[in-house]
Amino acid sequence: MADEPIIEVKDLVAGYEDTVILQDINFEVRRGEVFAVLGGSGSGKTTLLKNMIGLQKPLRGVILIDGTDVVAAEGEERLRVLKKIGVAYQSGALFGSMSVLTNVALPLEEFTDLPRRAIDMIAQMKLKAVGLQGAAYKMPSELSGGMRKRAAIARALAMDPKILFLDEPSAGLDPITSAQLDELILQLSRDLQITFVIVTHELPSILTVADRVIMVDKDARTVIATGTPQELRDQSANPVVRRFFNRQLGRDVRIDNG
């Protein structure tokens, strides 16, 4: 059960019209794991994310989510796939004119027949899970950066997704807030058995939360390394991977080594 793939990406070529950004992409995300896509700025990791969540059509290739081809799915079938996934965007993308609670309740209002009280209750439960129940009636503009990210995760959780995609969850957060977010991801993964796909360039949080990592590179335009974050850090022979890890973790590595 645990090793069964929930996302399969096969021979993916992604980009815009005649510009190929990524090619030869093949990987699987296993059910229940925390999977990270790592890469520097401009490496195409956000393009990969957009392809996986159906915001952008790949130039070639197949992406299966829970057995359904996201690329080919249309209408009802596409909606069914979309209900299985939740996405928390880098900026939070909360609707600024609605309270935090209404943001979380919106998909439930639109897609279910649950009565008002049930919707409020579920929305507040999801907010409690990210530690924001007290902020239910605040407006997004009243929240701090970290709270906005957590509210975005609560909204992504509203429909009980099987897979949660997070785009740069710790970007722009201080180390302490970032660590709290890592803790939240681990807790949700453990308690709700949600599969996480995290797109990021922040190494410290990847080393804490990710079970497996792939790294994409701007020059190679493809996946240059796969494995656990520790394997990539300690064993990779690829100079780009080594540079990426050493540069970002320079201080941490020295502390680790005593």
Add this chain to the structure above:
Amino acid sequence: MEDTDKAAFDFRPGDHGQARLILKGRLDRDTTASIWRDSTQVVRQARIPRLVVQAGEVVYCDGAGVALLAEYKHIQREHGGQIEIQGLRPQFEQLMAVLEIDHLVAPPKPAGTITSFIRHAGFVLNLGQWTAGFVRSMGTETSFTGEVFAKLLKALTHPRGLRWKETLIIAEKAGANAVAITGLLGFLIGTILAFQTVAAMRQFGAEVFVADLVVIVLFRELGPLITAVLLTSRTGSAFAAELGTMKVNEEIDALTTMGLDPVQFLVLPRIIAVIGVIPLLTMFNMLMGLVGCGLVMVSWDIPGAIFMDRIRYAATLTDLFGGLAKTFVFGTLVAGIGCLRGLQTGVGPTAVGDSTTRAVVSGLIAIIVADGVFAVVYYFLGI
């Protein structure tokens, strides 16, 4: 055999103040909706001292299912009853432990005892709030007007301090790019005015005087007014949106911290540009209005020469310049209000839209009021 794709419940009252609620099937966001109302109503009405929820046959449970179980608990707690949930599978129990909440956070009340007292007299409250808001906004507008005029005078006496290149670009957008629409409006207004009046005037054999009527109306009132209304909706709204977006993006703050004055840097070029182009646009509007009028007259068999003669006889330079003088005031109002509303933009995604709306509404009101004042002043001056 029960259908495991659906949710079902069975309420069985028993002895000694105890009852059983048997839940079966899937409790997900779709199926839970079907039993939420009925099952909670049954539990609420029964007021059972001890409720046993048997959840052994629940095959799936997500956030919605947990919410339903939590709702039973809330109902029981409300009337002091007990509840026990039996047989829930471990993974669902764990989900419940993560998600369950003790209470719903209530929406904040717009409280304050005085406010809640007055809420019953909502009209009084609204009137008071509106008046206070109006007085406050009049204050802001007065101080903004003063600031703009002081800086405008300074800019005109020290023209080097102004960003002329920017001013010319704005003038091109607000003026040159608006020539076609202004001309079209003028032409149509001239045509319509002439057409509507010529038939009535003919009954008295006075159709040649249509030219007098149209030229006076266009020069003194409609030309300046229509051009100003067009500029409000086209340029005033654009100013509010531009400055509002800059405010939201903290660009105005960036200017201020760089030591640059937003009024000097952003507002003055816009006001000067609009004041520069509005008389030209108005004249173009008037000219096209006369062309439209002339065409209608010619089509009613009145020779063009007579039409030209009537215009020359009826309209004086005072009419023309009286009308054009207004446009300077209209232009200042349109640009000033557009910029002010932009700078007043609040936060949130609707803020820019709100500012734009307010810029157009208050711009239109200001123009009409100013036009009324002009009418009275011109009357007493004998213009």
